[in-house]
Amino acid sequence: MSSSTDPQPTIGLIGMGAMGRMYTKYLSQGGWTKIHVCDLPSKYEALKQEYDGVPGVVVLTDGHAVSRSADFIMYSVEAEFIESVVAEYGPSTKLNAIVAGQTSVKAPEKAAFENHLPPDAQIVSCHSLHGPGVSPIGQPLVLIRHRASVEALKQVETILSCFGSRFVYMSYDEHDLVTANTQAVTHAAFLSMGTAWASMRTYPWEHGLYVGGIETAKVNIALRIYSNKWHVYAGLAILNPSAKIQIDQFAASATVLFTMMLESGSDSEAEKKFRDRIEWAGKTVFGAEKKRTPILLSSDVLDRFSLGTPTGKTDKANSHLSLLAMVDCWAHLSIQPFEHLLLAATPIFRLFLGVAEHLFLSPTLLQSAIHSALYDTWHRQDDLEFVVAARGWSQCVSFGSFELYRRRFDETRAFFESRFEEAGVMGGEMIKAIMESEKEREAQQ
């Protein structure tokens, strides 16, 4: 790191995509004066022009130039490529530099750093648990002191303090377990909703049946995910071994619950089995949480962020199969989602857990969802498409194919693309409102 006569370390960012740019922005605004950045050499000229005059930022040709000059180096590249990128630039790491990665799954990053960084390099990795369009203030920022002195960790904290995020400390292995619990299944659920809607060629908020309250949250988040980079979700699902197990359980839960819905009909024994299973899942996940202040805003507030206009048909109950399956999945895997809430929740996980909690802690809502699941047939096609989509995503992840993942993602994305701008604004405001209401509640408690 910097010597005592040089108060500012040189900060290096390799990969100037969405996250690299976000880091550059906050580091520059935070007053750091030596921020060396690069992307692929082919983007050098364009990046140089773009960052001309941005305080503290120097664009360099490639990762060798950044690695050789920086005291703290962060790799913000696709998880799929971390091994090859570190293999290329790692040997150029400045003597005694501290190295970090921003990848959403850490097992490949850890292996890449151990295999390709010089022995004098210290490793303090990180992970901002939010997307590039969310304000980092108050969000969890994971710090992983893997091969580094306490002093090195302090230096990283100092550099990143300008984000106003909440530091969360864990090991590489803990990180992958926690993020599988919070992110993998949440993403699988929203990816499946999107694929189901796209398969039916319907924008759910446009036909008036899925508008307002819980539906608003589902639509806004699904569109938010599809407007992000496919490789972010592919990487954390395919390269994290714990994620595969969870996504598989989610698909299994959706399938079993849907089958039970079909079997019930006039069969009271089958109906009882379904009710018992939902009740068991709800107790397992939410049972101990009766005294917690609920996460979610009221339905009225959620309605403010709706993409569609309530038509009066909106009171019609539906099965909320995705939420029932999520809670069933958590219960089967003995995941206690509230344990992660304080520690390492992303905005999307927080919101989805809040929506599930809203459903399960309201006896009226839950009973009407169960009743609708058992007796209504109008949403059967939607639920069937959802189950097919969940199984498809699970199979895709189990095959470990990035190409297949990209094709599935792109197909659904194309269907929603024209709506991203509108949904991005709404979704952003919804997340902001929820974060603010959380802060207010915390202050009151």
Ligand SMILES: NC(=O)C1=CN([C@@H]2O[C@H](COP(=O)(O)OP(=O)(O)OC[C@H]3O[C@@H](n4cnc5c(N)ncnc54)[C@H](OP(=O)(O)O)[C@@H]3O)[C@@H](O)[C@H]2O)C=CC1
């Ligand atoms: N987006 C998100 O919500 C979050 C993402 N992350 C993680 O951060 C990392 C980056 O994600 P994000 O910024 O969204 O993705 P982007 O695709 O926007 O950015 C990655 C950038 O790295 C570039 N790159 C690839 N190889 C090299 C190389 N050899 N040298 C220099 N640059 C290279 C890519 O170029 P090219 O496109 O040409 O390949 C691209 O510009 C990922 O590992 C992701 O999992 C973490 C938190 C949130």
Ligand SMILES: O=C(O)C(=O)Cc1ccc(O)cc1
């Ligand atoms: O909130 C979410 O789950 C997101 O989708 C944004 C996101 C994506 C990848 C990360 O590694 C961290 C956050």
